[in-house]
Amino acid sequence: MEAIRKSAAEIEKGDLPILVLSEADVKGLIDPLQLLDALADGFRDLSAGLVQAPERPEITIPRKGFSLAMPAWRVGMSIAVKVVNVFEANLDIGLTNHLATINLFDPSTGAPQCVMDGTYITAIRTAASAVLSVRQLSRRESRTATIVGAGVQGRQHLDLLPLVRDFDEIRVASLHHEDAISLAKTHPKAVAVVNVKQAVGTSDVVCLASHSYQPVIEAGWVRPGTHVSSVGYAPPSGELPRELLDISKLFVETADAFKSPPVGCAELKGWDVSTATLLGDAISGKRSGRESAAQITLYKAMGVAMEDLVAANLVYSAAKSRGVGQIATL
Incomplete structure (x- = not known):
């Protein structure tokens, strides 16, 4: 019935x-x-x-x-x-x-x-997206990484990075060095560093994981062949130096990354969207990822739903x- x-x-x-x-x-x-x-x-x-x-x-x-x-x-x-x-x-x-x-x-x-x-x-998926970019875009022989930031994101990056590359050393730098020391003690391959320029300049992978309202590194510190990721969100500026966009191949989550905050990334505001590759397109093979051993690759995350x-x-x-x-x- x-x-x-x-x-x-x-x-x-x-x-x-x-x-x-x-x-x-x-x-x-x-x-x-x-x-x-x-x-x-x-x-x-x-x-x-x-x-x-x-x-x-x-x-x-x-x-x-x-x-x-x-x-x-x-x-x-x-x-x-x-x-x-x-x-x-x-x-x-x-x-x-x-x-x-x-x-x-x-x-x-x-x-x-x-x-x-x-x-x-929020903490682990943010770090995981950056570490996924490391898996996809860094050179397979990468052995040294530097994390700039010793807070929640620094901790998550430190936990996840060894899952995608066989790092010999993971350096941790922070505005407050005592925080870097505390975080480095939690992992056998981690070491706290004071000289950020030297650490970045001798690393294969650099992960920016701060909440800084101004750049935490300089573009000139990054050597050829490095993969850089940035997950910080602190408008109106942010942790990533815009000069690095001029010398690297840029990868983003979506084209919305170029919109004004809160939708997009402050560091990418006004930048030419056509210069970027979607990380998903690189993963699927629709577009190329790293194109040479000397190329600097850059993943800038805004954090998407x-x-x-x-x-x-x-x-x-x-x-x-x-x-x-x-x-x-x-």
């Missing part, structure tokens, strides 16, 4: 079960190697136009911080919507300066499925299969 369809006025939402995943849950569910491979697929899909990820809006709280909303979806995945808040003064009260949550929704009905911590996902989409869906799938998390009623 055919069911009688109720009118909209007769239907109430009722209680909906929602999976809630803490930061500890998320950390325990992410496999870094799996994430790198999933992001490679995500970048290919993004370049091919298979990912919906509209421009991120920003709310600015004067003299306090800002909040970004980052939605994304791809066929076969749950809809993901991240809200990330960046409040620098949090560090003075012992709270991280980046705080985020990610909500997942059923693409068939729009019903909420999961609320998870997004702070750790596709990365959150991929990571959050990986976490959600793992949580369901392992029975991790708490069920709440909405």
Whole structure:
């Protein structure tokens, strides 16, 4: 017997079960190697136009911080919507300066499925995209890396870099040398350095991972054949020297990187978009990556919602299969 369809006025939402995943849950569910491979697929899909990820809006709280909303979806995945808040003064009260949550929704009905911590996902997916660029673009014989920045991103880069190249030494530099020393102690191949110019000038890979409002290196320090990545977001300027754009082959996540913040990268504002290659096109082989051993390659990240989409869906799938998390009623 055919069911009688109720009118909209007769239907109430009722209680909906929602999976809630803490930061500890998320950390325990992410496999870094799996994430790198999933992001490679995500970048290919993004370049091919298979990912919906509209421009991120920003709310600015004067003299306090800002909040970004980052939605994304791809066929076969749950809809993901991240809200990330960046409040620098949090560090003075012992709270991280980046705080985020990610909500997942059923693409068939729009019903909420999961609320998870997004702070750790933001940290690891940002570093993972940069490290993916190292895997794709650095010379395979690269043995020395320098990380500029000893905060959250410095730590994530240090954890992930050894997964893609057999580095003999990973140097850590920071505005506060004691922070570099503390971070270097966490990894057997890491060493804290004071002379950033010398470290950069003798490295095969340079990862800029700071929250600096001005360049943390000079373009002239970078030797031929180096791969440089930059993940810092600190408009109106930023950690990357624009002069490096003149002497390197540039790779970005999407063409939106050239728009004004909060959508794009401050360091790329006004630059010719035609000079860049999408990382996804290099991964798919649609366009060339590194073209010679002497070429300087540069990956500038703005952080796109596709990365959150991929990571959050990986976490959600793992949580369901392992029975991790708490069920709440909405």
